[in-house]
Amino acid sequence: MTRGIALVRRPGDRLTDGLVTHIARSDVDVARARRQHEAYRAALAEAGWEVREVAPADDCPDAVFVEDTVVVCDDLAVLTRPGAPQRRPEIAGTEKTVREAGLEVVRVEAPGTLDGGDVLQVGTTVYVGLGGRTDEEGVAQLGARLATRGRTVVPVPLRAVLHLKSAVTALPDGTLLALPELFDAAALGQPVRAVDEEAGCHVVPLGDDLVLLAASAPRTAALVAELGFTPVVVDISEYEKLEGCVTCLSVLIPRG
């Protein structure tokens, strides 16, 4: 029995044209990115997830960052309306896959914008980054949709960072790992544990004590182990060149 479904989308040939907002552009090695994606998928499978692929959207260079296209909460899939207009065609493939997975499907409607990378779910609280990609209308719409599942949305203003989950994510026990200078940390209403590596604030709980994180955060991997969890380390250097992180490359749908 698997833990549930992990949605992923393979990188396309145009990956190197992906958006870059807060860092300098550097060349992406697409062949290496494909190998890293294969290893990422293998890590999810090894951790007990059924890896299910969303159809490629090769005209969209950022389509591999599938997290931004949908927010899954229990049996509900909220299709997003990405803040970057060129990413909106990515939604169709995700919609097909979440429908096939049997989820109820709703969406963020215009003029609201919301990227999945701005949505951090911790228990029944859903923190949503307000910044370059997600606006107040998007937050309000998400709040209304997730209220049907007993969730409370808390807006969190961002500073110079792409997404909320570029700056803070949670360990399985709810401990928030963060770079607090990148956002209004007081808005979370709970303390964070500051990390000293940029990629250290990007973790994905994979079930039980397993925690996925990037090879570029070795000190945080050691911290995660000290705290009693088991780090699962993947090299995603080619995606980091496009402001991607371990969270962005999948959407986990735990078995109901």
Ligand SMILES: CN(C)C(=N)NCCC[C@H](N)C(=O)O
């Ligand atoms: C948590 N993060 C960072 C994400 N969910 N998405 C990253 C998207 C990166 C892409 N180049 C873009 O700019 O859209």
